[in-house]
Each structure stands twice: as structure tokens, then as C-alpha cells.
Amino acid sequence: MKSSQNKVTTLAAAITSLIKDNCHLSIGGFTINRNPMAAVYEIIRQRKRGLHLYAHSNGQGVDELVGAGCVRRLEIAYAGSGRFAPTCVRFRKAVERGELTVEDYSNYQMTLRFMAGAMGLPFLPTRSGLGTDIIKHWGFSKELRNSDETLPKQKLVTIDNPFGNWCESPKLVLVPAINPDVTIIHVQQADRRGNARIKGLTFADVEQAKAARHLIITCEELVEEDFLKRDPDHNQIPFIHVDAVVPIPWGAYPTACYRHYDYDPRYLNNYRQAAEDDKSYQTYLAEKILKPADHQEFLALSDKKHLKSLVADPETGYAVGLERS
Amino acid sequence: MTVRIENGYSRREMMTIAAAREIFDGEIVFCGTGISMLAAMAAKNISAPQSTIFFETGAIDSRLEEVPLAVADSRVMYLTAVNGGLAEAFATMQNRFTGSRVVGILGAAQIDIYGNLNSTVIGDYQQPDVRFSGSGGACDVASFVNRTIIFMQHEKRKFVEKLDYLTSPGWINGPGGRERIGLGPGGPETVITNLGILRFAKETKKMYLAACYPGVTPEEVQQKTGFALDLERAEAFPPPTNAELKILRERCDPQRLILN
Numbered sequence: 001m002k003s004s005q006n007k008v009t010t011l012a013a014a015i016t017s018l019i020k021d022n023c024h025l026s027i028g029g030f031t032i033n034r035n036p037m038a039a040v041y042e043i044i045r046q047r048k049r050g051l052h053l054y055a056h057s058n059g060q061g062v063d064e065l066v067g068a069g070c071v072r073r074l075e076i077a078y079a080g081s082g083r084f085a086p087t088c089v090r091f092r093k094a095v096e097r098g099e100l101t102v103e104d105y106s107n108y109q110m111t112l113r114f115m116a117g118a119m120g121l122p123f124l125p126t127r128s129g130l131g132t133d134i135i136k137h138w139g140f141s142k143e144l145r146n147s148d149e150t151l152p153k154q155k156l157v158t159i160d161n162p163f164g165n166w167c168e169s170p171k172l173v174l175v176p177a178i179n180p181d182v183t184i185i186h187v188q189q190a191d192r193r194g195n196a197r198i199k200g201l202t203f204a205d206v207e208q209a210k211a212a213r214h215l216i217i218t219c220e221e222l223v224e225e226d227f228l229k230r231d232p233d234h235n236q237i238p239f240i241h242v243d244a245v246v247p248i249p250w251g252a253y254p255t256a257c258y259r260h261y262d263y264d265p266r267y268l269n270n271y272r273q274a275a276e277d278d279k280s281y282q283t284y285l286a287e288k289i290l291k292p293a294d295h296q297e298f299l300a301l302s303d304k305k306h307l308k309s310l311v312a313d314p315e316t317g318y319a320v321g322l323e324r325s
Numbered sequence: 326m327t328v329r330i331e332n333g334y335s336r337r338e339m340m341t342i343a344a345a346r347e348i349f350d351g352e353i354v355f356c357g358t359g360i361s362m363l364a365a366m367a368a369k370n371i372s373a374p375q376s377t378i379f380f381e382t383g384a385i386d387s388r389l390e391e392v393p394l395a396v397a398d399s400r401v402m403y404l405t406a407v408n409g410g411l412a413e414a415f416a417t418m419q420n421r422f423t424g425s426r427v428v429g430i431l432g433a434a435q436i437d438i439y440g441n442l443n444s445t446v447i448g449d450y451q452q453p454d455v456r457f458s459g460s461g462g463a464c465d466v467a468s469f470v471n472r473t474i475i476f477m478q479h480e481k482r483k484f485v486e487k488l489d490y491l492t493s494p495g496w497i498n499g500p501g502g503r504e505r506i507g508l509g510p511g512g513p514e515t516v517i518t519n520l521g522i523l524r525f526a527k528e529t530k531k532m533y534l535a536a537c538y539p540g541v542t543p544e545e546v547q548q549k550t551g552f553a554l555d556l557e558r559a560e561a562f563p564p565p566t567n568a569e570l571k572i573l574r575e576r577c578d579p580q581r582l583i584l585n
Binding site: 029030031032033034056057059076077078079080081082083084086087088091092095096098102104105106107108109111112115126127128129130131132133134137139158167168169170171172200201202203204205206207256258259262263265312316317318320321324325 | 358359381382383384390391393394395396397398399400401402403408409410411412415419421445450451452453454455456457458459460461462463464465468469490491492493494497502503506507508509580581582583
């Protein structure tokens with residue numbers, strides 16, 4: 001599959017074939033930027049269940065998957081959507097009600113965990129976390145870790161520096177690798193084989209992409225291979241990692257996609273309000289997400305003029321002067 | 326939202342400017358979401374023009390024409406020195422050559438007398454009464470950099486004897502506490518609240534009241550703090566100047582997206 005010359009497929013087909021119930025999934029993006037939202041909504045529409053989800057600082061994507069009941073376990077550093085939700089609402093409710101098991105790490109720890117996975121190593125060291133409850137308190141119990149071979153036996157391990165005090169680091173924290181079954185990221189440009197270009201900040205998308213057994217790339221633009229190969233220094237992911245390419249304009253909406261469109265403040269504010277109440281959240285889910293057959297129909301629920309106001313200014317990469325209150 | 330303006334400025338404006346005054350010219354400023362970003366913008370525009378705005382998402386030296394509403398906002402990606410990713414950003418702080426030049430600005434749900442922070446849960450970790458966002462990059466920053474500035478709302482339930490969960494390390498349990506667990510020597514320096522400024526005593530690493538804003542008494546601060554504070558050193562804090570307010574309001578957040 002990964003050597004195929006043409007990996008272009010539909011979102012429905014990619015999700016059906018690669019996302020299985022109970023699988024280990026990681027999604028790219030950060031808070032309110034470049035979350036693979038079209039894929040998130042398709043997972044919800046296909047009513048996937050029992051997902052073991054990994055992210056570092058994902059807001060909207062994680063919250064919608066949790067809210068729709070797709071997620072069984074979550075390993076994360078931060079569940080927030082910036083000013084639109086300092087703590088993601090459905091995530092908060094699910095944890096407080098005991099419906100979701102969470103394992104907490106820091107952002108750097110999660111990044112290193114994906115990096116270790118991408119490097120084929122069992123763990124990487126850092127100085128972050130020494131002396132904290134992130135090390136002390138485990139979300140996944142010892143019993144669970146011992147009985148589930150898809151989990152490392154320990155959450156984090158503190159060691160003495162085997163090189164003495166070399167680099168003034170007497171102690172280190174070892175973070176276990178993550179190798180998800182599937183990673184989904186949304187990028188600005190990709191070609192048919194899966195070569196991909198991210199514009200702006202890459203977050204930890206590249207590490208997440210390369211750590212996974214299977215990789216789905218959704219993209220704003222499908223471009224010719226030679227277009228990307230003419231400026232290869234601007235590409236981050238070579239086709240060898242990729243299983244499926246899904247061209248899907250506005251595929252990160254309602255989160256932002258740098259140089260294409262901004263986040264939608266109105267959508268995100270309405271979402272937070274709906275999320276606060278179980279009944280209004282079910283209405284949101286039924287009307288906005290489950291009713292539309294696909295991302296095009298979902299987008300058609302927003303009026304064109306409003307979407308146009310989100311289109312990025314070519315100079316800055318965001319919608320200058322956008323009403324954001 | 327209505328904002329109470331006393332003496333011609335709001336408490337939030339006071340807090341932002343107080344933080345901006347703490348930033349040294351030439352420093353690399355790690356900012357989180359919200360008021361910390363605004364403080365970094367204000368410092369850059371007022372007193373520390375050579376400071377460098379830096380985000381955990383991987384943006385360094387962003388030209389902030391509009392206030393970002395998250396650290397991943399596309400606005401942080403505009404006219405940067407480099408747009409990287411999380412791996413580079415945290416390495417910059419873990420690296421002692423660059424990390425020692427970074428000042429981190431953090432916030433939290435709870436703080437203790439040694440400046441340790443909780444941004445994870447209230448109550449039991451397994452069955453929390455209230456769940457917050459989690460560490461994000463806060464634990465990393467607090468572990469790595471030389472000094473941190475902390476924003477807090479001043480309430481008794483937030484300034485506590487014992488944290489429900491230690492997310493980000495401060496001075497741990499006093500002098501030598503960080504070194505004993507293997508962390509570098511830096512730590513929290515200033516806590517900026519809606520009532521005043523608190524710092525940490527050199528000898529004990531315990532928080533003390535350094536200054537009250539105009540109209541706030543040390544007794545009021547103690548009343549809203551869940552542990553005993555040394556009030557003896559409290560001074561009056563100079564209110565924001567017209568020039569500071571003008572830049573903050575007109576240049577940094579004209580839409581009052583963070584200030585309100």
C-alpha cells in the first residue's frame with residue numbers, strides 16, 4: 001500500500017478501512033489550528049467506538065471525539081481550545097463523570113513519546129517532570145498496564161544519569177514511545193503518492209505521522225508530484241510513510257489552516273455553549289455532525305459569506321481584522 | 326462582559342502591565358494563552374523592545390499584529406524567525422545555553438507557598454471534582470527555564486496549603502528542593518494577581534507579599550490567601566502610567582479580546 005503511486009481516496013473509505021473500533025489513534029494539530037476535523041467528523045459519523053486516543057495539546061478534535069462517545073482512553077498533555085474553551089467542555093464532563101480514562105503527560109513528554117516511536121526506540125529521556133505528580137499519579141492502573149500489551153508497563157520512569165552528572169543532569173525522566181495504529185494529520189498540500197507539505201508551524205505532526213503504523217493525510221490541495229519535488233526543502237513527510245491521501249478543502253474547519261483560512265470564532269463559541277448542556281450537545285451532534293452526509297454538506301450549513309470572512313489574507317496567513325469576540 | 330474601571334484602569338490592565346514590567350530587555354519570553362501573551366506584547370512595545378516573543382508551538386520572534394487567542398493561532402506564525410514545532414521549542418528551553426535566557430509566564434488553578442502549580446485536577450486524580458486542561462507545556466517550562474512569572478486570580482481556594490496535584494514544579498519544598506530532585510536552580514520569581522505582587526524569600530523560598538495595588542490592603546491579600554504570608558515587606562505598587570495604558574489599549578489589544 002505505502003508504495004502505491006496513487007493513494008487518493010475518499011474520506012469515508014479511508015476511515016472505514018483504517019480506523020477500527022478500539023484501535024490506537026493519534027490526531028495532529030494544536031488547540032484551534034490544523035486539527036483534522038473533517039476526519040474527526042467522519043469518525044463520528046461512522047460511529048467508531050472504544051478508541052485509544054493520543055494527542056498533545058488538542059482542543060477541538062479531541063473534544064468532539066470524546067463528546068460523541070468514540071473515545072475509551074485518552075493520553076494527552078492539554079485539552080483546551082485557547083480562549084474559546086480554557087478546558088474543553090465535553091472532555092471535562094467526561095472525566096468528572098468517570099466516563100473517560102485519562103493519562104496525563106506534558107507537551108514535551110508527548111512530543112518525545114511520538115519522536116521515540118518515529119525513531120524506533122522504546123523511550124527517550126528528558127529533564128521535564130521531575131518531582132511532579134505527572135510521574136506519581138497514573139491514570140492507567142498497574143493492573144491495566146500489565147494486562148494490556150498495547151500499553152507500556154510503566155507511565156514514566158525516573159533514573160540517575162548513567163553518565164554521572166554529565167550535562168548537569170543528575171536525574172532524568174524516561175518517556176515511553178507511542179506507536180499508534182493510525183495517525184491522521186491535515187496539511188496544506190500533498191500529492192497522489194502522499195508527499196506532504198505543511199505551511200507554518202508543524203506542531204508535532206511530523207513525529208506523530210512517522211510514529212504510526214498507518215498514516216492518513218487529508219489536504220487542502222492535491223498538487224502534482226513535481227510541484228512538491230521542485231522545492232523539496234519545504235516538504236516534511238515523504239510518501240513512504242503514507243497510506244491514504246484525501247483532498248478535502250476546509251478539512252481543518254472550524255479550526256484554522258494557516259494561509260488558507262482562520263478558525264471560526266462564531267462556530268467555536270456556539271460549540272462551547274452547546275457543549276455545556278447535555279441536551280443541547282445532543283442536538284448539536286445530531287443536527288450539525290450526524291445529519292450531513294459528508295464534510296461538504298457540513299460546510300453547506302454555514303453561509304458562504306461567513307466562510308468567506310474566514311479566508312486567510314495572502315500576506316499574513318490569517319483573516320486580518322476578523323470579528324473574534 | 327462589563328469591566329470595573331477604578332482610577333481609570335482595570336485590574337486586568339494593572340496585572341498585564343505589572344507583568345510587562347518584570348520582563349527584562351533582551352529576554353526570550355515564553356508565553357501561554359491569554360493575559361501572558363498580552364504581557365509579552367506590552368513589554369515588547371513599552372520597556373523591553375529587544376525581547377523575543379516565543380511560543381511552545383515552535384514560533385520564535387513572532388510579529389504580533391493582532392493578539393493571538395491560542396498559542397497555535399496562525400497569528401503567531403506571521404513574520405517569525407523560524408516556524409518550527411514543539412520538539413524545537415521545548416529543546417530551546419531544555420538547552421542550558423538558550424534556556425537560561427528564557428523567562429516563562431505561567432498560570433494555574435492552584436499555587437502553594439513555594440510556587441508549585443496545579444493545572445490538572447481539584448480533588449482526587451482518579452475521580453476529580455473538577456478537571457482542568459492539564460499541563461500543556463507548563464511543567465516543561467517550569468522544569469527548564471531560569472525564572473518564571475505566574476499569573477493567578479487571588480482567592481483562598483487557589484492559594485492553598487497543599488496542592489491537589491503538582492503539575493509544574495516551583496521551589497518544591499524550600500531551599501535546595503529543586504536540586505534534590507534533579508532540577509536546575511531556576512524557579513518562580515514573581516506571582517502577579519488581581520490584588521498585588523508576591524515574590525519568594527531568598528532564604529526560605531516562601532512566598533511573601535511584595536506590593537499591593539492602589540486601594541488594596543495587605544490584610545485583604547492575607548484574607549484571600551490559604552497560607553500565612555509575610556506582609557511586612559509590602560509596598561505600594563506604582564499604578565500604570567498613561568503611556569503604558571495607551572500602548573496596551575491601542576497597540577496590543579484594541580479589540581479588548583483579552584483585556585475584557
